[in-house]
Each structure stands twice: as structure tokens, then as C-alpha cells.
Amino acid sequence: MEKGGALPPMTGLALGLTAFALALGTFMQVLDSTIANVSLPTIAGNLGVSADNGTWVVTSFVVANGVTVPLTGWLMGRFGVVRTFVASVALFTFASFLCGLAWNLNVLILFRIFQGAVSGPMIPGSQALLISIFPENKRSTALGVWSITTLIGPVAGPILGGYISDNYHWSWIFLINVPVGIICAFLCWRGLRDRETPTRNIPIxxxxxxxxxxxxxxxxxxxxxxxxxxxxxxxxxxxxxxxxxxxxxxxxxxxxxxxxxAVDLWLFRGRNFTLGTIAFCMGYAVFFANVLLMPLWMQTQLGYTATWAGLVAAPSGVVAIICTPIMARLSGKMDARMLATIAFVAFAVSFFMRAEFTTQGDFWTYTMPMLVQGVAMSCFFLAMLNIQLDGIPPEQLPSATGISNFARMTSGSFAASIVTTMWDRREALHQSRMSEHFTAFAPGYRQAVDKLESLGANALQASGAITHQMVQQAYLLSVDDLFWVSGWISIVMIVLVWFARRPKGDTGHVAAE
Structure with missing residues (x-):
């Protein structure tokens, strides 16, 4: 440590290993907020509960995580950033082990709450530590690394969860965290234990x-x-x-x-923080809701396996990996509001493309919008952080990032609950409207029954086949409605971000002061 108490940035292999470990911790936490999405039918069936009750496996984690995030500032100030982060990773790893041992839904939910609660400091802690170990002229790169891990987690979660569900026992969704968490905690403690931040006895x-x-x-x-x-x-x-x-x-x-x-609400006096938080929450809410909705619709209505439903999302992750470093470099030169506009336009285009889906589409039809979403993902977090944190004093940055992550996580959880409810409600509405045209005396219905009977089906089988098609189309219309609404929400957010002041500089520099 230098005389003034400032720590020099890390270099070489030490920087690479520590940055990798911090990114791994972030990825592991974000991954677990979505990895169970495509596995819910498998988990619910194995534990003997309905799929609706199984959604608690996702929302319990996200809510517990969101609630504890605002405590991050106090924990880091009281115990130090390094100790808080490493302890969070270690407890998260232990909680993952417990989730893998759960024998019924209630126990699994309890362990998921524990897992979400102890993981609260992982994302803000990794962000703060990444910024602190990079040289000042590379802090945009640090945020780019952090953004990649934050963005890819929700995409990789369904893929990995689907593969495990189709080929192994669902408990491995959680048990895979154990070796990864041990490696992450070890590397972080080894690389950062001599770089602990000052602590102070502050009230809670x-x-x-x-x-x-x-x-x-x-x-x-x-x-x-x-x-x-x-x-x-x-x-x-x-x-x-x-x-x-x-x-x-x-x-x-x-x-x-x-x-x-616990939550410094006076930060909302700042126009950029308020508008940035609203746009961040709404953008993340529609993104997270659609990450949940796509595999659910594809598995229940199109007959996709969990693995293939997850693979549909993979291209967005690939595009995000390619584009995020480019956007990180541009973020220091481009108005963050323009970067946010690019993100929301790409989100809107992706959602409107999905609003044209039919049940006859092939794999690539469903995958193309995900390529566009990848572009949006590469801009979104960087732009929102630049807008939100603009003008925040250094001593208030922990509180600001805590509020930001709390609002983001809870909005995602609420969106997950709302979208599944609205999907069923809109399906019921569309099915009711279609039923009006498929009565026993309707010519179209009679023609369909006669055609099926000519192929060897009896009257009951023909009626069942028609009903199945009607339900499938009703769910399609419902999911298209939700994609359409998501697109327009993204358009509205474009207008909102332009009411913010132009950020004065790079978030990486602001956050590192």
C-alpha cells in the first residue's frame, strides 16, 4: 500500500487471475437467477408439485437477493469489501450444496432464499473490486468484463439448466456451483487479502x-x-x-x-439517478420476463426439450460477447443516452420480431430475434450505469450501486410473476374468443371434424385434436401480445432516457474515484 493509503493497480498474471475469479463470481450468481427457468417442469414433477408452485424456485432466489443487496454498502463498510465478497461467495457455495440436497419443494425454497440472501454482495462487490484492481485508463475494460458476465448469465442459465434437466438429475443445477465457488473464493482471497479496504463501526x-x-x-x-x-x-x-x-x-x-x-432514498433527488433507475428497471424487467417466457412457451406448446429451448437463446450471448468490448470502448466517447437508445431500439426490434411468431416456425426463425437482442445486451448495462452513476459523490457510490441492483433484481422478480399470470389470462381470453367460432354447429368446426374422421379418428379424438390446436393457438396469441407490449415499453424508455442530463464522463472513472 502506498503512503496515502491508495493501492496501486494490479498487473500481469495476478490481474488476469483475479479479474477472472471476480468475473466468475458474478457469472455464478447471475446464472443462478435463471438456470432453473427451463428446469421448472422437471423440478416440480420430481418433487410432486404443480409447475405454478415450482416458479417459487426462481422468484424466492431473486427476491431474497434483491432485498439483501441494499445491505452491501453497510457490510462492505463494516467488514471490508474483500472479506464481504469472499464470505458471500463461500456462503453461496454452501447454499448451492444444500439446494442440491433438497428433498421437497418447501425445503428447496428455504435453501434458495438462503442462497439468494447470502449472494447479495456478490455483484456490487465484484464490480467495486474489478474497478479497483485495473489501471485508471483500463477501467472501461473492467466494466466491460463485468457487463459480459452480468449479461451472459441469463442466457447461459437456460442452456445449462436445460442440458442438465434432459441428461442428469436436476440437483446438479445447484451442485455444479460447488467446485466453481471454491475456486472463485480461493483465487479472490489469495489475490485480494492484502488489498482490504478500511473498515469502520457504522450502525445498521x-x-x-x-x-x-x-x-x-x-x-x-x-x-x-x-x-x-x-x-x-x-x-x-x-x-x-x-x-x-x-x-x-x-x-x-x-x-x-x-x-x-438501509436504503438512501435521498439519492433519488438526482435526476439522472432517478431516470436511470426507472429505465434500468423497466428494461431489465422486460428482458428478464422474456428470458423466462420464451423457454416456457417453447417447452409447453411447441414440444421443444429443455436443451433446445435453451439453445434458442445462445446466439444472443455470442453476439453480446463480441459486441460488449466494442461498446465498452465507445462508452467513453459516446453520449450514454445515445448508447441507451441503441440498446432499447435493439430490444424493441427483437420483441417486435418475436411478436410475429407462429407455431410453424423453425429453430432459426425463433433464433434470429435473439441475435438482435445480443446487440441490445451489449449496450444496455454500460449505458444505464453511465447514466445512473453520473454525478454521484464517491462516498455514496456503494449506496447507489446497492439501490441500483436491488431495484433491478426485484423488478425482474416482479416481472417474472406478472408475465406468467398475464400469459395465462390472455390465453384464456383468446381461447374464449376462438371458442365462439368453434361450436358444434359452426361450418368450420364440422369440416375439421369430418376431415379428421376421414383419416380414421373417432368423434372424441377429432374434438380433442381441435381443442388442442385451439389452446396452442391461444397461447401463441398470448405470447405474441406480451412480446408486442415489451417492444412498446422499450420504445417508451428511449424517450425517458433523453430527459436525463448528458453524463459528464465514464462510469469507470466515476466509480473508481
Whole structure:
């Protein structure tokens, strides 16, 4: 350490190994937010529950992770960034081992909550450490490395989860983290233990944390269980909604008046932070929702295996890997609002292409929009970070990144619940409308039945085949509706980001001060 207390950047092999380990930790955490998506039918069937209940395997992790992210600033200040990150990786690895041993759904959800909670500091911690170990003129490269791992995780998750589900026991979805986590923790501790940040004994806002847990948890219950419980006709849903609303308001008042808030809401006085957070959340929400929806639709309605459903998403990851380093270099020269516009235009084009899907498409038809999405992914995180963190004082960066990641993760979880609900509701609507034209006396229905009977089917089999086709088309129309809405949300976000001020500089330099 130098006299002024500043640590010199790392170089050579030490820099390469440490950057690899930090990126690996980020990738592992992001991967686990999506790896179970395509495996939900397998997990639910193996544990003897419905697929709807199986969605808790995904949302429990994401919510627990999002709730604990705001504590990152306090944990890093109290125990040091290096200790906090390495401990988080070690506990995440242990939680993954427990998830692999789960014997029923309730136990698996409990372990997933534990896994999500302890992984809260992994993404912000890796981001802070990556910036600190790179030379100042390479900090955009550091953010590029971080962005790649953050972006590829949601794409690689369905592929890896699908392959494991089709070829091995679902528990290996979680057990594969064990050796990776051990390597990550070892390399990070070995490379960074002498670079620990100063610590101080700072108070923690226990009341604010508990209120945050309560209102987010209650709202997630409403979104996850509302459909099955007939929404506000259920006492449980009504109580959960009231609790979420009341505690949310109380939480805002508390955080604005407490001397040491768990979430520094005063950061939202900054225009760029507010607009950047809104755009970040909405963009990530539609992205995450569609990452969940695509494999679900392809497996349940098109007959794709989990592996092939995951492979449809692979090209977006390849494009993101190629384009992200280029965008990282451009981010220091280009207005971040223009970079965000490129991202949202690419997202919108990708979603509108998917809104034209039919059940007759081949593998490449479903894959082409993912290529466009890869371009969007390469710009999105870099642009949003530049806009969000512009003008944030160095001492407030941990709080700002904590809020950013909390908002992103919870918006993704809420979107996952909302999109599955809306998919079923829109399917019911489209099926009802089609049923009006397929009565026993409708000429089209009679012609279809007669044709099937001429091929050897009896009346019951013919009716069943027609009903199956109608349900399949209803789900197609429903998924196309959701893609269309996602596209227009992306268009609206383009307008929003231009209300932000032009960021003064590179996020890498801002965050590293």
C-alpha cells in the first residue's frame, strides 16, 4: 500500500487471475437467477408439485437477493469489501450444496432464499473490486468484463439448466456451483487479502431492513399466489396486499428520516439517478420476463426439450460477447443516452420480431430475434450505469450501486410473476374468443371434424385434436401480445432516457474515484 493509503493497480498474471475469479463470481450468481427457468417442469414433477408452485424456485432466489443487496454498502463498510465478497461467495457455495440436497419443494425454497440472501454482495462487490484492481485508463475494460458476465448469465442459465434437466438429475443445477465457488473464493482471497479496504463501526438500520423484507415479501406473495387464489377474492391476498402497501409507505417515511438508512432514498433527488433507475428497471424487467417466457412457451406448446429451448437463446450471448468490448470502448466517447437508445431500439426490434411468431416456425426463425437482442445486451448495462452513476459523490457510490441492483433484481422478480399470470389470462381470453367460432354447429368446426374422421379418428379424438390446436393457438396469441407490449415499453424508455442530463464522463472513472 502506498503512503496515502491508495493501492496501486494490479498487473500481469495476478490481474488476469483475479479479474477472472471476480468475473466468475458474478457469472455464478447471475446464472443462478435463471438456470432453473427451463428446469421448472422437471423440478416440480420430481418433487410432486404443480409447475405454478415450482416458479417459487426462481422468484424466492431473486427476491431474497434483491432485498439483501441494499445491505452491501453497510457490510462492505463494516467488514471490508474483500472479506464481504469472499464470505458471500463461500456462503453461496454452501447454499448451492444444500439446494442440491433438497428433498421437497418447501425445503428447496428455504435453501434458495438462503442462497439468494447470502449472494447479495456478490455483484456490487465484484464490480467495486474489478474497478479497483485495473489501471485508471483500463477501467472501461473492467466494466466491460463485468457487463459480459452480468449479461451472459441469463442466457447461459437456460442452456445449462436445460442440458442438465434432459441428461442428469436436476440437483446438479445447484451442485455444479460447488467446485466453481471454491475456486472463485480461493483465487479472490489469495489475490485480494492484502488489498482490504478500511473498515469502520457504522450502525445498521434494522427497522428499515425488516420493513423492506416485509413489503417486498408480501408483494411477491400477491404476485405469485394471486392467480391461484383468485386474487382479491382471497383473504390471504387481500391481507398481503394491504401489508405490502402500508409497510411500503412506512418504509419510505422511515428511510427518508433515519440518520443511517438501509436504503438512501435521498439519492433519488438526482435526476439522472432517478431516470436511470426507472429505465434500468423497466428494461431489465422486460428482458428478464422474456428470458423466462420464451423457454416456457417453447417447452409447453411447441414440444421443444429443455436443451433446445435453451439453445434458442445462445446466439444472443455470442453476439453480446463480441459486441460488449466494442461498446465498452465507445462508452467513453459516446453520449450514454445515445448508447441507451441503441440498446432499447435493439430490444424493441427483437420483441417486435418475436411478436410475429407462429407455431410453424423453425429453430432459426425463433433464433434470429435473439441475435438482435445480443446487440441490445451489449449496450444496455454500460449505458444505464453511465447514466445512473453520473454525478454521484464517491462516498455514496456503494449506496447507489446497492439501490441500483436491488431495484433491478426485484423488478425482474416482479416481472417474472406478472408475465406468467398475464400469459395465462390472455390465453384464456383468446381461447374464449376462438371458442365462439368453434361450436358444434359452426361450418368450420364440422369440416375439421369430418376431415379428421376421414383419416380414421373417432368423434372424441377429432374434438380433442381441435381443442388442442385451439389452446396452442391461444397461447401463441398470448405470447405474441406480451412480446408486442415489451417492444412498446422499450420504445417508451428511449424517450425517458433523453430527459436525463448528458453524463459528464465514464462510469469507470466515476466509480473508481
Amino acid at each position: 438500520d434494522k427497522v428499515g431492513v425488516w420493513m423492506l423484507v416485509i413489503w417486498v415479501g408480501a408483494l411477491q406473495i400477491v404476485l405469485d399466489k394471486g392467480k391461484d387464489a383468485d386474487w382479491f377474492h382471497s383473504t390471504v391476498i387481500v391481507v398481503a396486499a394491504v401489508v405490502a402497501a402500508v409497510i411500503f409507505v412506512a418504509w419510505i417515511i422511515w428511510e427518508l428520516t433515519d440518520a443511517h438508512p
